Structures are given as structure tokens and as C-alpha cells.
Amino acid sequence: MTTPFSDLTTPALLLQRDRLVRNAHDALARAHHLGVMLRPHFKTAKSVEVAQLMLGQNMDRMAVSTLPEITMLFAAGIRNIRYTSPFDPTKLNGLQDMLRAGLELEILVDDRSAIEAISNQADRLRVSVGLIVEVDVDGYRAGLPAQGDVLSSIAKSITDAPGISFVGLYSFAGQTYRLADRKDRQALIERHRATLVSFASALEKQGLPCATLGIGSSPVLADAVHLDGLTEVCAGVYCFQDLTQAGIGAAQIDDLAVSVLATVTQRKSDDGRIFIDAGGLALSQDRSTRGQSVDQGYGLVCDALTGRPVGDGDIIVARTSQEHGVLMRRDGRSAPAELFPIGRRVRILPNHVCMMAAAYPAYTVIDGDKSAERWERATGWTL
């Protein structure tokens, strides 16, 4: 049964199937071209149907950010799952049954005390997990210092401890999000690649081979010139893309597959403010485009049917409160009243799609002007 747009309750999380299919297909082709495996990150999608499109023929490996994502993927038959968020060892308690039933869990680590705690807990539960050591190449967030002696000492300590095994190295090229010039991103990616390959070679000489040598971020997948010597690229946001990715040129506006459908509900005659029924909860309060050359406020306003920006492409959600959004031009002038009659439906494109999507239990999947399917999302943190 299909539902026309006009019958959907707003706000609703829309997923445009044709754009998702194209993004997922292009990413698999890019990884193939680069000669590495693609490990899709599930932190963005959190939907089995999306995972199947992201994996294509290779239904074997994913990365996740929460425990409910593991449950959803393991139930769908995916065995090799990498946990990339901060990992408290008590999380292993809820994973015991899956680990005994064939779950191959890999955990990203960068702290000696944390590694000992994971080893102790895994040993106590009589389960086994693989550890990937995160290397901090660009100072973006987490990771151990990119120093050979530090890494070989850690790799050896993992190999010697019970309940855990050393699987390889990973670096997250998070600074690619902040570089608006593709050449700068390519230079940074090459620095990550060369660093990882050099450390892996040194570790191998010490009898500590890296089964996996991975790099991450969607811009890496889009922009890398080559990834010779690496085995994997890990990326997630590429399946939907967002305004932050478009702002650095790693995506086009026409690639954006997820948006929030909202309705114009009020217009203020005195100052021209136009209200929609989607605010800080429905859109998230993410402002990742604030530091970019085009500030998209809390999201870019598009036509509900075509998905293309309204008017001159300069109408944004300028302000939010919990359930109210206010539309204005990007320069602070009023949005043209004639474009926004009461009851008009609009789509709001996200700054950061992972944050926007998190407020919804499911996607409303759309094909043209109809919605036909609802795809559940793995929400929250507890099993």
C-alpha cells in the first residue's frame, strides 16, 4: 500500500530510495577501484535494509557505534562487527550469547588500562574479542600517538593478554571533514595511509602482523588517490550524505537521501517569520555548517516533492526551539511569504544526518511522490 505525501504526519524522516541506491552502489565501486574492502559504518543508517544496500554481495563486515546496532546486524546474518565508540567492558555482559553463537567482535582501543579491563572481562566471561589499535595521525579525536615504540608495546601487550587478540591498526581521518579543498584532503589521506603502512611493516618485522589495516571517513572513500597497502576503508555517512559533506565538496546537494518532512503552520505578519512543525528535536541542534563557507542554519529548505531547494536556494531553518522551526533567508531577511502558504509541505536537508536521523524510530521510504515502506532503526544504547 502506498501513501501520498499529503497524508503523512509531520515531522517525518524521509529516505529517498533512488539516491540511497546510487550512493551505496557508487561507494562499492569506489572501494573496488581502490582495491580495498569497504566496511560500511552503521552509525548513520541503523537499518537492516540500508545495510544490505551498503554491503552488496559482501554481507560479511560492518562497523557499529552502539549495542542495539550489533543485535540488529547479527540477527541479519552479519558476523564480523567492529565497535568503534568508547567501549566500557561491562558492555561484554550483554554480548555473551552472540559471541558464543559466532559473533566476531572487534573493538577499537587506544588506552592501556582500557585494554587490560577488556581482557579481564573477556577472560572472566570466557569469550574472545579482537582489538584494533586506533592511531592518532591528525589529532582529530582519539587514538594512540603515532609512534612506533608505543604501538609495538601495545600490540605486544594485547597478544600476551587472555581473552583478546591483536587484529590490526586503524586511523580515522576526521580532519578531512574540515578541509574544503580536495587536494588538501588527498594530501592528508596519503599521510594517514603512509603512516599506517609504515607502522604495519615495522610490527610485522616484530612478529606482530596486522590482519586488518584500515582507514576511515566518507571523504577518504570519495577522494583517496590510492590506498595501496591498506586492507579496508570504513565509512558511513556516504549512504545518505549531508550538508556538511556537501559544504566541503565531498557530496552534491542532489546526493542527499535523507530529510525531514515538515509543514508550514504559522506566519508572522509583523516580521515575516514563517514557522514549521519541526524544531530542535525533529531536526537536531547540529550546527556543523556554521564554520563552513555556506552556513545552512539548522537545515536547508527544499520542495517536498522534488527534493530541490526552494526559491533561490537560500531559505534555511534559521532558529529552532523544541518543536518550532523558523524559516528565513540565509542573510537574515524574511522568506518570501508567497512561497510558504499555511499547509505547504517542505523537506529540510540536514547539517549532520546522523544527528537528525537519531530522533526517529524509522524511515519513511519514498519513491517519487509516494511512500510505501517503513524501515526500522536501531535506537538507543541498551539491549
Added chain:
Amino acid sequence: MTTPFSDLTTPALLLQRDRLVRNAHDALARAHHLGVMLRPHFKTAKSVEVAQLMLGQNMDRMAVSTLPEITMLFAAGIRNIRYTSPFDPTKLNGLQDMLRAGLELEILVDDRSAIEAISNQADRLRVSVGLIVEVDVDGYRAGLPAQGDVLSSIAKSITDAPGISFVGLYSFAGQTYRLADRKDRQALIERHRATLVSFASALEKQGLPCATLGIGSSPVLADAVHLDGLTEVCAGVYCFQDLTQAGIGAAQIDDLAVSVLATVTQRKSDDGRIFIDAGGLALSQDRSTRGQSVDQGYGLVCDALTGRPVGDGDIIVARTSQEHGVLMRRDGRSAPAELFPIGRRVRILPNHVCMMAAAYPAYTVIDGDKSAERWERATGWTL
């Protein structure tokens, strides 16, 4: 069955029962003292168990911000429910059965075209709803201009239209959130009160009596000197309180009843950053204390058991990404490493509790150092 803190999976949304009970009780006493009915707003709590504490003996009236909140309250026996968010008339479609089964729905309105659209849809569905006209006294957000001729013209148009009836006036004193001096808040509240009473008197003379004359915001409840002539005060955040309310002096830190339980997972030896497993999704990206005299970052770090601020009370979540939070001192210096061993549990107090709680499907209710109950929340926007 009770669960000790150490066995909870993190991040988890904690609700400290004794503080909630005290906040709810104090609010009922305040409203009684002020001689008005309390209409608790459900946008913050979204839990039947919390609503019962907020309502006390008066299980009859609530305000809501979403459709799922209506379903939850109506199932619990509450009939008179006011919808205060932007209202698209197609939302009436999903409410038909409840309206025919006794739901008394009141909708906040401030736009002539929107009122016509609600009337048309209600008439088409053969249901009836009450309309409350929102008056913009302080320029905070929505509402019609505070002009007698505008208000009487709107009230008359509501009275004359099918499917809808005129119930009264409401003003949201949102600017109270921005005033750090209680005397300033009291002066603003008095301006709201006097404006509403004067308009209601004029409307009554024109044969348009206000059955309800209401004012909103938790600081109104806490600070009003008197509310003579009004019938209701509407407030929601008071049941849990948050750092934004504490920042203006409308609450104490010891009143805050909701927090996120998180675990220290990593420490960076080079620059002293300490990571927890709660980031922008688990804490929200709300930064409402940024403009206040004490900037609490993404939340204030407290001891897991006592709920009191750690160390000198100056440790905050200084940075977040999707699932990572970074602890630092408020002045940008490193947090003391000895306070944060790997595995330590901490509670993070919220800037804006409505935003933080929204990421969770349920509260973990705590009594002392044990959790015994899980209270479900009404999430999302669709029925």
C-alpha cells in the same frame, strides 16, 4: 528486582525519584498558593508515571507537544489535553477515535489561515476542538500581536466557524529563560499577567468570555508574585529542572532529577583529555548555558552515586562527537586524572533536559544506589 549502578549499560538516562517527587510536590503547592490550576506540560517528562506525580489529585489536564504524548495520556485517563506545538490540521486524522471517545483537545493558535484550516478539517471529520489564542507579550517566539482589535477579531472568527470553539487566551513568558535577575522575571511575569487580564476583560464585554486564561514557563511558576485574574499556569521542565534553569537562579543544582550515566573509557596522556561513552547523541548538542554567566559546556560532571558535582564542580563535557564526550575543566585545563580512572561511572547533568531525555526510550529510575524501575517515554511524532 533492583540493579546496582555498576551493572547498568551506559549511556543510560537516570531519573532520581526523590528529587522528582519533591519538585512535583513543590510545584503543586506553589500553584495552590498562587490560586491557579497547574497544567503540567508533558513535553519534558513524556512518562505516565511522571505525569501522575505532576498531577497529584488533579488527574484532569495536561499540555503536550506531540501526538504520541496525547495517546499515552488519554490511555491513562486524562481527558483535557492542550496541544502547544505548531499544529498541522492533518494531525486531526489520527486523533478522530480519541476525540469521539471523550478527548477534549485544545490547540494553541496564532494565525488566521491556520485557524480556518483547522476549522475546515474538524468540520470535515465531524469532530470538535477548542482553540486557545496565543498572545505575543514579550516577542519570544510565537503568538498574535498583543492588540485588542486583533484579538477580538480572531476570537469572533473562531466563535463563528464550525468545528472549533474559542476557549481563551495564553501567553508564554519565554523571555523569563533569559533573565538572570528574579526581580526582572517578576516584572516580566506581571506584564504578561496584566496584559492577559486586560484583554480578557475587553473580550468578555464583547460577549467573548475566556474560560481559560493561562500563562507559561517554569520560572513563572517559581517566581510569580501573584497571578490574580488568571486561571492556569502551564509548566514542564520544573519536574526535572536543568542547568539552564539553575543558571538563571530558578532552580538549584540539587533539584536536578535527570542525568545521563556514562563511563570513563579512555585517557590521553599527552594533553590530559578524558573520554566518556556519551557524546552528542547521548547528551544532545544543546548549548543553552553558553550565554549564561556559567557556561556548562555539554553538561556538568557529577559523581554517579551522590549526584553531586565532582571535584571543585568545574568539570564539564567540553567537546562531543557522535558517541564520544571529552571531559575538561571549565577554564579549558585538563581534568585531574586521578579523579577519573578507567571504568569510573559519572552522571552528566543537562543544559536542557527536554533535549537530553529525547534520545532515550525510557528512564532508569533510581533510589539511592539502586535502580528498580524502567519508565517508558512517548517518543517520536507519529501515532
